Every structure is written in structure tokens, then in C-alpha cells.
Amino acid sequence: DAGITQSPRYKITETGRQVTLMCHQTWSHSYMFWYRQDLGHGLRLIYYSAAADITDKGEVPDGYVVSRSKTENFPLTLESATRSQTSVYFCASRAGTSGYEQYFGPGTRLTVT
Amino acid sequence: ILNVEQSPQSLHVQEGDSTNFTCSFPSSNFYALHWYRWETAKSPEALFVMTLNGDEKKKGRISATLNTKEGYSYLYIKGSQPEDSATYLCAPIKAAGNKLTFGGGTRVLVKP
Numbered sequence: 001d002a003g004i005t006q007s008p009r010y011k012i013t014e015t016g017r018q019v020t021l022m023c024h025q026t027w028s029h030s031y032m033f034w035y036r037q038d039l040g041h042g043l044r045l046i047y048y049s050a051a052a053d054i055t056d057k058g059e060v061p062d063g064y065v066v067s068r069s070k071t072e073n074f075p076l077t078l079e080s081a082t083r084s085q086t087s088v089y090f091c092a093s094r095a096g097t098s099g100y101e102q103y104f105g106p107g108t109r110l111t112v113t
Numbered sequence: 114i115l116n117v118e119q120s121p122q123s124l125h126v127q128e129g130d131s132t133n134f135t136c137s138f139p140s141s142n143f144y145a146l147h148w149y150r151w152e153t154a155k156s157p158e159a160l161f162v163m164t165l166n167g168d169e170k171k172k173g174r175i176s177a178t179l180n181t182k183e184g185y186s187y188l189y190i191k192g193s194q195p196e197d198s199a200t201y202l203c204a205p206i207k208a209a210g211n212k213l214t215f216g217g218g219t220r221v222l223v224k225p
Contacts, residue, residue, distance in 0.1 A: 031211065042202065043157070043215040050211060058212060090156055099145050101159030102213065 002026045006091050006105040013081050014113055021076045021108050023091030031094040032074040033102065034058075034066065036087040043090065049074055081112045115139055117216035119203060126193045126223050133189040134219040136203030140184035147213055148177055148188055149202040157202060160188075193223045 004025040013019045023032065034046040035058075045058030047066040055066050063085060065077045074093075078085055091105040118137045126132045138146070145164045149157040161170040166181040174191045190197050200220045204213035 033213075035215075040217075042217045045212055045214075048212060059214075099162055099164060101147065101162050102149075102157075104156035104158070106156055 004091060004093055004103055004105040006089075006108050008108060009106065010109050012111045012113060015082060016080050019078045019081055019110070021078075021089055021091075021110070023074045023076070023105060025072055025074075025091075025093040025103075025105075027093065027095070027103075028071055029093035029095050029103075030071070031096070031102075032068065033092040033094070034064070034074070034076045035090045035092065036060065036085075037090065037107075038087055046076065046089075078110075081110075083112050086110060086112045115205060115207065115214040117203065117205060117214055119201075119216035119219050121219060122217065123220040123222070126190070126197075126221060128193060128195060128223055128225050130193055131189065131191045132193060132221070133187050134201065134221075136186045136188070136205075136216055138184050138186075138203070138205040138216075139207075140182060142207040143181045143184070144206045146179055146186050147204040147206070148186070149204070149215075150175075151200045151202055151218070153199070160201075188219075190221070193221075195223045195225055197221060198223045 007022045033048040035043045049055045049068040052071050089108045092102040094100050094102045148160040151157040163179040168179040177188045179186045200218040202218045204215045
């Protein structure tokens with residue numbers, strides 16, 4: 001299906017485990033983003049990518065790793081999950097420069113126990 | 114990190130009434146302003162991307178204005194309906210920047 005998808009939609013993991021959240025878009029958008037939704041903070045940017053093999057930190061990158069070997073995929077890895085990383089994670093993509101709107105995926109609800 | 118303020122944080126509107134709320138942002142190095150609509154349990158959806166001072170955009174009953182010199186944007190909802198209930202996010206972008214910095218949002222609840 002065309003669009004932007006995230007998997008899994010729901011994930012429960014234990015503290016200290018590594019977990020990877022997947023994001024896939026079919027538009028060949030150059031820009032991709034990872035946000036987390038937190039009460040009192042709204043949406044905060046974790047990492048973003050301007051193109052394949054180009055990534056940069058956002059506002060809250062600590063504890064996360066990203067890669068982008070293909071334009072359409074932008075996985076987010078929590079290297080050693082902590083309870084503070086319990087959140088809803090949104091992936092987004094954008095066609096080009098800042099004048100283009102962003103399209104958000106459906107979100108992944110992650111619970112770290 | 115840009116300082117983006119949205120006010121009020123929340124508001125209750127009676128069905129049929131009109132309302133508006135504000136997004137304030139640093140006026141220096143302005144490039145563009147995005148508005149998004151975010152319904153509960155869904156993902157944000159773009160409403161407008163605004164770039165020019167004095168710009169006005171409209172989509173159905175929702176419209177927005179932009180003042181880049183003083184650093185604010187208003188979003189208006191005319192004749193509010195229950196389906197307008199959502200959180201409205203604004204996000205400015207600095208010149209040469211690629212990242213959106215989201216404000217905390219204005220949560221709108223339209224009561225029938």
C-alpha cells in the first residue's frame with residue numbers, strides 16, 4: 001500500500017533489551033523523521049534523515065540509534081530500553097525542503113517494563 | 114531549539130461558535146510555518162504550510178494567518194463542529210533548517 005507505515009504498532013519490552021521500530025514509506029521522500037509523543041512536551045524530534053546515509057540528531061537523541069541504508073526505510077533502535085523511553089513513536093516523511101508538509105505514520109506504542 | 118508557544122493550551126467551544134488561537138515563534142530567520150491537526154489516537158495531519166508575511170490560508174472552515182515580522186500565526190475555526198475536536202500543532206522552521214519544532218499544541222473540544 002502507498003503511504004507511510006510503522007511496525008510494530010504495539011510493543012512491550014523489558015528494561016535493558018534492544019528493540020527496533022520500523023518505518024517504511026513508498027513515496028521516495030528524501031526526508032524522514034522520528035518523533036516521540038510525551039505528556040507535557042508534545043512531539044519531540046529524536047533523529048531525522050535528509051537522504052539515504054545522511055542522519056542527524058534532533059532534540060532528544062540519547063539512547064537511540066538510526067540508520068538509513070535505503071531511501072524508503074528509517075529504522076529506530078533503542079539500544080538498551082529504559083522505562084523513560086515508554087512513549088508513542090511517530091515516523092514522518094517529507095518530499096523536500098521545509099516548505100513541504102510532513103506525512104506521519106500511524107505510530108508505535110512502546111511500553112518498557 | 115526554537116521557543117514555540119501556543120495559547121491557550123486548551124479551549125472548549127460550543128458547537129456553531131467560532132474560535133481562534135495563537136502560535137508564537139521567534140521572528141528571526143523565519144523560513145516557514147506548518148500547522149497540523151491531531152485527533153486523539155490518530156497521527157498528525159498537515160493543514161497548512163505558510164511562508165510569506167501576511168499569508169492567509171483556508172481549508173473548509175479552518176483558516177490561518179501569518180505575521181512573520183512579529184512572530185505569530187492565528188488559526189481560526191468558523192462555526193465549530195464536533196469533528197473539529199483535536200489538538201492543533203504549529204511548527205516553525207528557521208532559514209536553512211530542515212527540522213520542525215512543534216509547539217505544545219492547542220487542544221480544542223467542541224461540545225454539541
